Amino acid sequence: MFNWGDALGFEHYFAHLLAKLILIVYGLSLVLILFYSILQLSLAVKYKRSKAIEKKKRPEFDPKTAPYVTIQLPMYNEYYVAERVIERVAQMDYPQDKLEIQVLDDSTDETVDVIARKVKEVKEKYGVDIKHIHRTNRIGYKAGALDSALPDAKGEFVAIFDVDFLPDVDFLQKTMPQFEDPEVGVVQTRWGHINKDYSMLTELQAFGLNGHFAIEQGGRNAAGHFINFNGTGGVWRIKCIEEAGGWEHDTLTEDLDLSYRAQIKGWKFSYLEDVIAPAELPITMSALKGQQHRWMKGGAECFRKMAKRLLTAKGVKTADRVHGLSHLFNSSVFVFILLMSLLSLPVLHIKDSFSDLNYFIKFGSIFIMSTLFLMYYYWTSYRDKTEDKPKTLFQFIKRFVQFLTIMMGLSLSNAIAVLEGYMGIKTSFVRTPKFNVAAKVEGKVENKYDKKSISLITIGEGILFLVFGFTAINRLAFGDLGMVPFHLMLSIGYGTVFFYSIAEVRPALFSFVPKFSTSNVNA
Structure with a gap:
């Protein structure tokens, strides 16, 4: 069995101390993600309540009194x-x-x-x-x-x-x-x-x-x-x-x-x-x-x-201050997701090496709670509802898992952007290229403003795809299933972002990558 202390060449005391420090940062990331999801949940509840309240009649438009x-x-x-x-x-x-x-x-x-x-x-x-x-x-x-x-x-x-x-x-x-x-x-x-x-x-x-x-x-x-x-x-x-x-x-x-x-x-x-x-x-x-x-x-x-x-x-x-600070701090959730994801790798080995710390690792279930809160948040906003509720719920769960997976795959890129913002690193305003498309068309849609390149971030996404994929398969082989779903989602998310980023730069090399077609999502 892998031993954390032996692998690092540390004495047991220092290895144990390092393990505790990692678990503290890991746990803090989980708690902050939970706090974010609780605030999002509270907004979903307020939104639903507001829908139940009869709305005041809006003032009508009068062209005679219309302002300039x-x-x-x-x-x-x-x-x-x-x-x-x-x-x-x-x-x-x-x-x-x-x-x-x-x-x-x-x-x-x-x-x-x-x-x-x-x-x-x-x-x-x-x-x-x-x-x-x-x-x-x-x-x-x-x-x-x-x-x-x-x-x-x-x-x-x-x-x-x-x-x-x-x-x-x-x-x-x-x-x-x-x-x-x-x-x-x-x-x-x-x-x-x-x-x-x-x-x-x-x-x-x-x-x-x-x-x-x-x-x-x-x-x-x-x-x-x-x-x-x-x-x-x-x-x-x-x-x-x-x-x-x-x-x-x-x-x-x-x-x-x-x-x-x-x-x-x-x-x-x-x-x-x-x-x-x-x-x-x-x-x-x-x-x-x-x-x-x-x-x-x-x-x-x-x-x-x-x-x-x-x-x-x-x-x-006070409530406006709390929600306002949370709103301004929202983008930082990607830093915590990235931290939690990366630290989940040594956490697995800490679990193997220090049985006395396993009680702390069980708090990882906090992530499941956060996910459920966010699921309610997005379910409340889901607009493609039909009269067939079971079918609609199934469609929503599928779409939510897809969305969460891609957002995990974007967490490296987004976390770096957030850290640049906090560190005061200035960059130019890069506007999003527009394509003037409304429906899928045959052939490649060109846009000279859509600059594509293979960046260090893209390479990092590819590495994380391999690391989390290997970890998931390895743990699955040994019957340790606790983090397998999480690591599989991370691997799929990073892999999706990586392969499509590469395919846009070198399409011939990745012709096997399927197109982002609506047939993949319209259940």
Whole structure:
């Protein structure tokens, strides 16, 4: 039998001490994951309770009293999708004498000409007040573009749509009446998914995002806690932006940063779950990893920036502080998942070597409890329900296991992003490539902006795929089944992320890898 102390060349005392230290860090990671899942569970409960309460009748839209609105469309080198969003917002059903569109163009390629032609076309076609604002620098990236154009906005309110969004033409009619309450600074809507059925990858992204937009946004809003503007698909009161200090670009998630500064100032946010702003999901692993990296790192940067301010701000309720800190700290769960995963390997050998520490190892069942809490969280948000409940439950469990497995596979990449954020390592704003696809098409979908490369992180994912796979098989052979399911999920998750990352760079070498097709997920 493998002996921990002998293998390391330590005396029994020091080996025992090292084993205890590993178990403490392992246990702490488990406890923090449990704490995260408990807070998510509490939001799910609040969300369900809010659904049972009769909603107040919303104020109706009156074009006679409608306020002036500026729509901002920030974009950078969006050759494939720039025309689509311009065409859509130009058709917005809102009084034309109270509507302005600013196309905030930071492009450095032929997209500049594409936008210029489209702006001229829709201006002549629809008679809309639309301006093409082209910056010759990218200072502040998206936040810089929004900030620099704001002083020239004619509106009292500004609606923001990323280039991959296709808002319904009655979007402003549904959102603007919320601002009849003078304390409301932001109205955020739920993201829809134009290409949800494109592949397994987009199906799982939609599954995760639906959890955020139903439970996190809906639950927090129902309980009166802080929520965030999601960067797009929402409307700001310009006075709110100004009083909160304006757009700042010292984090990669300027939307989360400004949201907390505004709510600390006392502004209310309104979340409209039943108003949907459809958008395109990333269809490649490289695009998804890039988006996740930006979100995770930006969340950590905002925690560094806002945590102390949130704790010391006057007039903020204790519950709002707790949920706010948890919200800002959310991305850190990937660090704990990575830590727990890596330490689970020596924990197995500690179990073999020190029988007196086995009682501590049994606390690993905490992970099962956390998983059950998260399962309830996602079940509450699951939107593809049918009348056939047993069949729906089976579909959900299958989708949840797939989602959890892929998220585990992304934990190395995401954890590194979080650590970069906490360490203050600055990187440029890398926007997610858009493909202008809604349904699966034959052949390869090209996008010159989707830069693919084999990074050290990708190599690390491949190594972890082998390590966890070997460990699972080895333990299975010896009849030690306790962590086999966990290690199998890790191996499959890392293997999936690794092989698809490699296949996108060297498709010929990995032609055996099956496509992310919806036939794999539509049970």
